[in-house]
Amino acid sequence: MSLELNQLTKKFNENTAVDDINLTVPTGSMYGFLGGNGAGKTTTFRMILGLLKQTEGTITYNGKPIDYSVTNRIGYLPEERGLHPKLKVEEQIRYLAQLKGMSKKDIDVKLDEWLERFEVPENRDKRIEKLSKGNQQKIQLIASIIHEPDLIILDEPFSGLDPVNVEILKKSVKELNSSGATIIFSTHRMEHVEEMCEELCILNHGSQVVSGNIDQIKSDFGQKEIIIEGDHDISFLEEMPGVLDMKQVRKKTTLKISDEQYAEPIFKEIIKLGYFKRFQVNEPSLNDIFISKVGRKYE
Amino acid sequence: MNKFMTTFLQTYVSKVRAKSFIISTLIIILLIFLAANIDRIIELFDSSEEVTTLQVDAEEAQYGAIESMFASMDAEFEIEPYEGGDAPAGGAVLSLEETDPMAFTISAENDLPDEQKTEIETALAEVQRMNTIQALNLTPEETASLGESPDITYDIAADDGEAEDEGSAADMNPLNSIIFYVTVIIMFFIIINYASQIGTEIAMEKTSRVIEMIVSSVPPVTHLLAKISAMISVSLTQLIVFVLAVIAAIQMFDFNNLISEFGLESNDRTVTLAVYSLIYLILGLVLYLSISALLGSFISRMEDLQQALLPVTMFSLIGFYIAIFNIWTSENMLVIISSYIPPFTPFVMPLRAMHETTGQVELLLGIAILIVTIAAVIWLAASIYRNSVLSTDKGILKNLKRIRRE
Ligand SMILES: Nc1ncnc2c1ncn2[C@@H]1O[C@H](COP(=O)(O)OP(=O)(O)OP(=O)(O)O)[C@@H](O)[C@H]1O
Ligand SMILES: [Mg+2]
Numbered sequence: 001m002s003l004e005l006n007q008l009t010k011k012f013n014e015n016t017a018v019d020d021i022n023l024t025v026p027t028g029s030m031y032g033f034l035g036g037n038g039a040g041k042t043t044t045f046r047m048i049l050g051l052l053k054q055t056e057g058t059i060t061y062n063g064k065p066i067d068y069s070v071t072n073r074i075g076y077l078p079e080e081r082g083l084h085p086k087l088k089v090e091e092q093i094r095y096l097a098q099l100k101g102m103s104k105k106d107i108d109v110k111l112d113e114w115l116e117r118f119e120v121p122e123n124r125d126k127r128i129e130k131l132s133k134g135n136q137q138k139i140q141l142i143a144s145i146i147h148e149p150d151l152i153i154l155d156e157p158f159s160g161l162d163p164v165n166v167e168i169l170k171k172s173v174k175e176l177n178s179s180g181a182t183i184i185f186s187t188h189r190m191e192h193v194e195e196m197c198e199e200l201c202i203l204n205h206g207s208q209v210v211s212g213n214i215d216q217i218k219s220d221f222g223q224k225e226i227i228i229e230g231d232h233d234i235s236f237l238e239e240m241p242g243v244l245d246m247k248q249v250r251k252k253t254t255l256k257i258s259d260e261q262y263a264e265p266i267f268k269e270i271i272k273l274g275y276f277k278r279f280q281v282n283e284p285s286l287n288d289i290f291i292s293k294v295g296r297k298y299e
Numbered sequence: 300m301n302k303f304m305t306t307f308l309q310t311y312v313s314k315v316r317a318k319s320f321i322i323s324t325l326i327i328i329l330l331i332f333l334a335a336n337i338d339r340i341i342e343l344f345d346s347s348e349e350v351t352t353l354q355v356d357a358e359e360a361q362y363g364a365i366e367s368m369f370a371s372m373d374a375e376f377e378i379e380p381y382e383g384g385d386a387p388a389g390g391a392v393l394s395l396e397e398t399d400p401m402a403f404t405i406s407a408e409n410d411l412p413d414e415q416k417t418e419i420e421t422a423l424a425e426v427q428r429m430n431t432i433q434a435l436n437l438t439p440e441e442t443a444s445l446g447e448s449p450d451i452t453y454d455i456a457a458d459d460g461e462a463e464d465e466g467s468a469a470d471m472n473p474l475n476s477i478i479f480y481v482t483v484i485i486m487f488f489i490i491i492n493y494a495s496q497i498g499t500e501i502a503m504e505k506t507s508r509v510i511e512m513i514v515s516s517v518p519p520v521t522h523l524l525a526k527i528s529a530m531i532s533v534s535l536t537q538l539i540v541f542v543l544a545v546i547a548a549i550q551m552f553d554f555n556n557l558i559s560e561f562g563l564e565s566n567d568r569t570v571t572l573a574v575y576s577l578i579y580l581i582l583g584l585v586l587y588l589s590i591s592a593l594l595g596s597f598i599s600r601m602e603d604l605q606q607a608l609l610p611v612t613m614f615s616l617i618g619f620y621i622a623i624f625n626i627w628t629s630e631n632m633l634v635i636i637s638s639y640i641p642p643f644t645p646f647v648m649p650l651r652a653m654h655e656t657t658g659q660v661e662l663l664l665g666i667a668i669l670i671v672t673i674a675a676v677i678w679l680a681a682s683i684y685r686n687s688v689l690s691t692d693k694g695i696l697k698n699l700k701r702i703r704r705e
Contacts, residue, residue: 049515051514052689072516084504086503095305096509096512099305099517
């Protein structure tokens with residue numbers, strides 16, 4: 001019971017937009033697609049939904065290819081936002097939700113609930129062209145989740161919103177996930193993924209840098225970060241075994257070590273010097289992982 | 300409810316409820332009712348009044364001649380001798396001065412209607428003629444030969460002796476021409492009006508990008524066909540409303556006057572013409588609206604819409620002109636050839652259906668050509684719509700090229 005991509009490749013003429021992606025999205029997980037502009041996130045989503053035909057590879061959902069027989073169970077928020085400008089919010093949602101097989105009665109009830117949740121109940125009777133961009137985006141998100149899909153695909157759901165609305169949306173997305181929906185979303189902001197996801201895939205120029213469970217990735221990655229704060233001079237630590245990098249900003253020193261086993265000798269060395277306010281071993285950040293895999297900074 | 304019906308109903312209901320639909324329908328209904336009452340309306344603006352008696356101020360002998368002349372013409376008014384004074388209400392006075400030629404004066408309260416004037420003038424001319432014949436003292440043979448018409452034969456080399464062909468203009472039945480004109484004009488009106496509507500509808504979905512959400516729920520082809528069917532149904536709804544208005548007008552107002560006035564009578568071609576006209580009207584709408592939908596799906600900016608729809612406007616205009624301007628010479632080469640060229644067929648075939656020289660085979664062949672073309676257009680639309688909905692390429696040519704590559 002999951003979504004699986006196998007050797008998924010998409011070429012636009014000679015340009016390879018997505019290059020041999022292999023990953024599994026477990027049912028009920030929150031899955032983040034991370035990558036810069038042109039990394040291939042949107043192209044991958046469109047292939048999952050069958051809007052673009054893959055050049056190679058397979059996509060299966062619960063063991064079967066995705067076609068129009070399962071689309072009622074899927075919700076999709078496209079990256080390029082837009083609703084029919086001349087329709088009223090209510091009419092547009094009703095139409096899109098009916099296309100997902102909902103009855104008019106259910107739609108009316110759910111629409112009120114969601115407008116309330118997104119704090120825009122007054123927009124129900126307005127024409128879409130009269131709404132601000134952010135409010136249109138909320139309406140479009142409602143359209144993509146109102147039918148309570150099992151699988152929700154959101155292409156950059158948080159872009160273009162103010163911080164208050166980003167929080168409202170994040171909260172709703174988390175709630176949808178905890179009520180059982182599998183959610184895939186794309187972003188180019190690492191902190192969104194760090195904060196919300198258990199699983200992720202980092203794309204770079206169409207190829208998959210890394211994918212899977214975030215904790216697993218971090219522990220497999222091996223590298224750790226040590227933060228030391230104190231008054232003593234500890235610059236000699238740079239010469240210790242396993243230390244990859246060292247940065248000092250006033251009394252705070254950040255070390256990168258290639259494995260957790262090197263932390264203990266360092267600890268033993270510095271306590272010989274006396275009192276330290278802080279000695280902390282951290283998991284690597286996604287940024288560190290990205291840099292070490294791609295050989296350059298993210299973004 | 301299935302997805303085809305969802306899109307179909309959404310489009311249909313929103314279009315039928317639109318102001319433009321309601322207003323244009325009402326205007327045409329108004330015109331139909333005006334046309335049904337055209338004779339009454341003309342009367343309304345006509346201050347002339349029919350006279351019922353004509354008092355004749357003339358010598359005994361001339362009075363007799365005039366009276367018998369009017370009697371032989373079945374005149375609708377009474378002939379009475381003049382009683383002096385002004386003309387009575389609803390009557391006129393005819394006074395005669397025996398000059399050569401004779402001089403008549405007609406005095407009345409109001410102007411006379413044109414038909415009555417013509418009637419009186421014809422009768423009086425005949426009286427004058429009889430008078431002259433009498434004065435010349437001709438023999439009966441000479442009198443008879445005056446009334447004979449000459450024997451004229453046309454010997455025209457180009458005609459090839461096919462005398463029947465030139466009959467077409469002569470046996471033009473007014474009712475049939477009206478059916479033909481109405482078919483062609485309504486078809487043209489609906490195509491021009493709805494081609495841009497369906498193009499706008501599809502282009503709007505595409506340029507606003509809502510299409511990506513739609514095609515993630517419903518197959519693009521189903522969506523396209525639902526849109527086309529809905530727009531055709533909207534146009535047919537309008538057509539049915541017009542037909543109902545015509546029927547209502549016939550029921551409500553006395554049409555006999557109008558029919559006899561314009562000589563509207565069916566002949567043995569009328570039924571054939573009506574049936575084929577209806578079939579070609581519907582096929583024509585389906586063809587042109589499908590093409591418009593296809594063209595509308597190519598563009599990515601609303602500004603390009605008119606340019607994209609140019610072929611539809613051009614072809615329907617040409618077809619319309621070929622049909623309208625060849626109504627008197629329907630069997631020429633242009634008509635025959637263009638009637639088999641798909642975009643012109645729906646306009647030109649009703650013209651050919653009006654004429655006896657066109658056989659059933661030709662008319663059925665036209666229908667077959669249209670059905671095949673419509674199938675091809677829909678197949679083409681189906682196979683490229685899917686790719687065109689996600690493309691943001693500008694311009695039709697680029698899109699076509701792109702589609703060929705994929
Ligand atoms: N329809 C298309 N035709 C040709 N090339 C395309 C098309 N769509 C995408 N590409 C190319 O595929 C690559 C991946 O694009 P994609 O839109 O998937 O990136 P993305 O990760 O979604 O980027 P962004 O964060 O900017 O949305 C890009 O190089 C883009 O130029
Ligand atoms: Mg994208």
